[in-house]
Amino acid sequence: MDISLLNRLRTLVVFEVDTFEKQLGRLRSLHYPSGAASSLIDNLVNELRGHRQEINQVLADFPDDPERAGRALRSQHRLLVQKLRYLSSLEDAETVRAPWSLVPSIEWLASALLPDKPLLATCTQSLNYGIRWNPAPKSAVQRFAILELPAIHKTNAFLHVLVGHELFHPILQEFLKSRAADVISRLRTALNPIASQVTKDRFDELVEQVRYIWQRALEELMCDMGCAAIFGPAAVFASAMLHIGGNLDEPPSLEGSFYPPPRYRLREVLRYAFQAPVDEGQQSPDAEPDQSDDKPLPRLARLLSDRGFGWARDVLEKQFKIIQGEVQKQTDLEQVNQYPWLKLAYEEVQGSLPQAWDYVRDKAQSTSTSWLETIEDIPKLLESIGLLVPPGEIRETVGEDSSQLRTRSPSLSAISIAMWLYRLREEEQDAVKAEDNELRRYHRLCRLMLKAFEDVEIRREYDSRKKAAPAS
Amino acid sequence: MGVLTRDLIWSEMTHPKDPQDPLIVTPLLENSQVGSSSVDVRLGHQFIVLRRAAVTHVDATDQADLNQQIQRSQQKVRVSLHQPFIIHPGQLALGATLEYLSLPRRLTATVEGRSSWGRLGLIIATACNVDPGFKGCITLELVNNGEAPLVLYPGVRIAQLVFHLAEKGADYRGKYDCPVGPQFSRIHEDKEIPWWGPKAGEWHG
Numbered sequence: 001m002d003i004s005l006l007n008r009l010r011t012l013v014v015f016e017v018d019t020f021e022k023q024l025g026r027l028r029s030l031h032y033p034s035g036a037a038s039s040l041i042d043n044l045v046n047e048l049r050g051h052r053q054e055i056n057q058v059l060a061d062f063p064d065d066p067e068r069a070g071r072a073l074r075s076q077h078r079l080l081v082q083k084l085r086y087l088s089s090l091e092d093a094e095t096v097r098a099p100w101s102l103v104p105s106i107e108w109l110a111s112a113l114l115p116d117k118p119l120l121a122t123c124t125q126s127l128n129y130g131i132r133w134n135p136a137p138k139s140a141v142q143r144f145a146i147l148e149l150p151a152i153h154k155t156n157a158f159l160h161v162l163v164g165h166e167l168f169h170p171i172l173q174e175f176l177k178s179r180a181a182d183v184i185s186r187l188r189t190a191l192n193p194i195a196s197q198v199t200k201d202r203f204d205e206l207v208e209q210v211r212y213i214w215q216r217a218l219e220e221l222m223c224d225m226g227c228a229a230i231f232g233p234a235a236v237f238a239s240a241m242l243h244i245g246g247n248l249d250e251p252p253s254l255e256g257s258f259y260p261p262p263r264y265r266l267r268e269v270l271r272y273a274f275q276a277p278v279d280e281g282q283q284s285p286d287a288e289p290d291q292s293d294d295k296p297l298p299r300l301a302r303l304l305s306d307r308g309f310g311w312a313r314d315v316l317e318k319q320f321k322i323i324q325g326e327v328q329k330q331t332d333l334e335q336v337n338q339y340p341w342l343k344l345a346y347e348e349v350q351g352s353l354p355q356a357w358d359y360v361r362d363k364a365q366s367t368s369t370s371w372l373e374t375i376e377d378i379p380k381l382l383e384s385i386g387l388l389v390p391p392g393e394i395r396e397t398v399g400e401d402s403s404q405l406r407t408r409s410p411s412l413s414a415i416s417i418a419m420w421l422y423r424l425r426e427e428e429q430d431a432v433k434a435e436d437n438e439l440r441r442y443h444r445l446c447r448l449m450l451k452a453f454e455d456v457e458i459r460r461e462y463d464s465r466k467k468a469a470p471a472s
Numbered sequence: 473m474g475v476l477t478r479d480l481i482w483s484e485m486t487h488p489k490d491p492q493d494p495l496i497v498t499p500l501l502e503n504s505q506v507g508s509s510s511v512d513v514r515l516g517h518q519f520i521v522l523r524r525a526a527v528t529h530v531d532a533t534d535q536a537d538l539n540q541q542i543q544r545s546q547q548k549v550r551v552s553l554h555q556p557f558i559i560h561p562g563q564l565a566l567g568a569t570l571e572y573l574s575l576p577r578r579l580t581a582t583v584e585g586r587s588s589w590g591r592l593g594l595i596i597a598t599a600c601n602v603d604p605g606f607k608g609c610i611t612l613e614l615v616n617n618g619e620a621p622l623v624l625y626p627g628v629r630i631a632q633l634v635f636h637l638a639e640k641g642a643d644y645r646g647k648y649d650c651p652v653g654p655q656f657s658r659i660h661e662d663k664e665i666p667w668w669g670p671k672a673g674e675w676h677g
Contacts, residue, residue, distance in 0.1 A: 031549070031550065031551070031552070031555075032552070033550070033552055034552065095550045095552075096548075096550075100517075100550050100552075101517075384496075384498075387492075387493075387494070387496065387574055387607075388574070388607050388650050389496050389498060389572060389574045389607065390498065390572050390652070392498065392499060393498045393499045393500070395485075395496075395498070395500075397486045397487075402486055402487070403479070403482050403483070403486055403487075404482055404486065404503055405482075405485060405486060405500060405503065407498075407499065407500050407501075440649065444649055444650050447650060447651075447652045448650065448652070450652070451572060451609075451652040454517070455498065455499040458499060458501070458553065458570070458627070459499055459501060461553055462501050462627070
């Protein structure tokens with residue numbers, strides 16, 4: 001390469017390092033809702049120092065061997081470009097942009113599910129939730145997972161239950177990898193009849209594409225199930241709210257990143273996470289609800305009823321019946337079955353689901369994040385919400401003649417489920433009365449929910465510091 | 473209209489006369505917050521500060537511009553746990569209690585700054601009466617009247633709530649709907665205020 005171009009490359013890389021450092025200095029001065037951003041900045045600064053040293057060494061060698069120095073500079077440039085996305089993530093993690101009262105709770109949940117991955121929660125101008133992580137991190141910076149929430153829904157606390165879905169993505173890679181070889185083997189057998197009609201490369205490509213469709217579907221379904229294992233019915237209500245704006249039968253496609261049809265996703269979550277009847281003819285819409293206590297939904301319904309919240313039981317049963325009615329239609333499967341490759345991939349998905357559910361359920365149970373562990377708190381929280389009080393605290397009377405209070409934090413899932421049940425009742429009432437202040441009431445509940453999450457984290461922090469403090 | 477003492481405050485919280493309308497102060501991190509005749513409340517995370525450079529003046533009678541003036545001149549700030557919020561001499565900042573208050577219809581409350589902060593020059597609340605039936609975090613008008621900048625931290629005990637029995641039950645009909653942080657002034661919603669201004673605007677009563 002001509003020396004003048006190499007000189008220009010040198011300027012480019014030095015400029016980038018310099019600007020990167022300045023940007024980090026500016027980002028450090030911003031307010032963030034937790035220490036995650038500062039920790040990421042510290043790590044970036046450390047790594048940038050390493051880049052600076054490497055570049056200085058290369059520049060020192062530049063006059064002797066410009067070609068070799070050019071290669072080294074290009075390598076540094078590539079590494080720097082990879083780090084650029086962290087700058088925009090840090091911008092998006094600023095307190096004014098992120099749902100700050102929820103961020104510590106999200107981080108707590110992430111630390112339980114992904115103990116080796118620090119998490120940075122951000123809000124981006126996208127309509128979807130997402131997570132980015134490096135499956136094989138080689139540095140402290142690469143260990144960070146970046147969670148993305150849709151900025152337009154920043155204060156829509158009801159939807160944020162869906163972070164449970166995102167946090168499962170990094171967990172599942174091991175499971176998916178362990179199943180892939182068997183799936184590929186079966187796919188090759190199933191696709192064998194066409195093997196003689198195409199070249200070997202084309203055949204391998206086809207197997208890989210069907211395997212990819214299988215993996216995308218199973219991964220999304222497992223994340224849905226994981227979210228349901230943590231947040232119970234709230235996960236289903238939030239998921240339905242997100243999907244209802246689109247086509248429930250949208251078949252997997254390249255343009256749609258091979259996402260499974262929303263109706264299919266809801267169906268399998270109901271089948272596995274709630275053991276609800278979801279197939280055609282399994283249960284008529286008018287059938288009496290299942291009363292067996294070993295299944296999660298009847299257990300919650302019974303609890304609500306026993307504690308005097310018959311209205312909440314009715315809401316729960318009615319809403320699930322509505323969703324069951326939707327998923328029994330199977331119009332999504334008709335779409336999938338029209339395409340032989342999709343059909344084949346989804347047959348593999350069906351075969352993987354029992355083990356997939358066991359895997360995510362065990363993960364939720366082993367990290368004490370399962371919604372069923374704190375189901376008893378839900379009626380107590382409904383009492384608070386009914387009084388328009390944030391459900392961030394369980395109050396129980398103690399002492400002689402019960403004259404004082406003992407207070408403790410509820411779980412995130414109990415808060416979410418109680419808030420959703422209350423909201424759905426309001427939604428039903430609003431639909432009947434056609435109230436024009438519906439949005440005001442929705443905002444009010446979002447505020448109460450976010451305040452509840454905030455209070456839970458304050459107590460967690462307060463109690464841990466108090467426990468650590470030396471006795472006076 | 474007597475002041476509620478410790479036992480009565482606990483009684484209102486644990487065995488209210490009307491179970492559908494209890495006194496709730498949440499989160500109550502320590503039972504010791506309930507004192508002999510008051511409840512200590514803590515400083516919340518959110519503040520509203522004035523951006524002096526962004527506004528020429530505030531005229532409450534000029535309804536057309538007032539809301540915009542208030543929004544433009546005030547900035548919301550959120551301070552994390554263990555992070556400082558510094559209030560300079562002469563500065564006004566709106567804060568809020570960390571605790572959310574649900575006040576029964578039969579009680580009223582007054583907010584009183586803790587004297588230990590007052591002795592450092594911090595004035596805590598000026599509009600200190602809380603109406604029966606109010607639900608929400610209480611906005612605190614913080615003014616540093618001292619000589620030195622003061623460092624505040626979310627969570628510190630900042631004020632006290634003193635409760636009184638209301639003669640007759642009342643329902644809160646105020647402008648603030650279950651706030652969970654400090655609220656901008658809504659003086660522009662006062663129906664008669666334009667009439668008193670130089671333009672003698674329309675009375676919306």
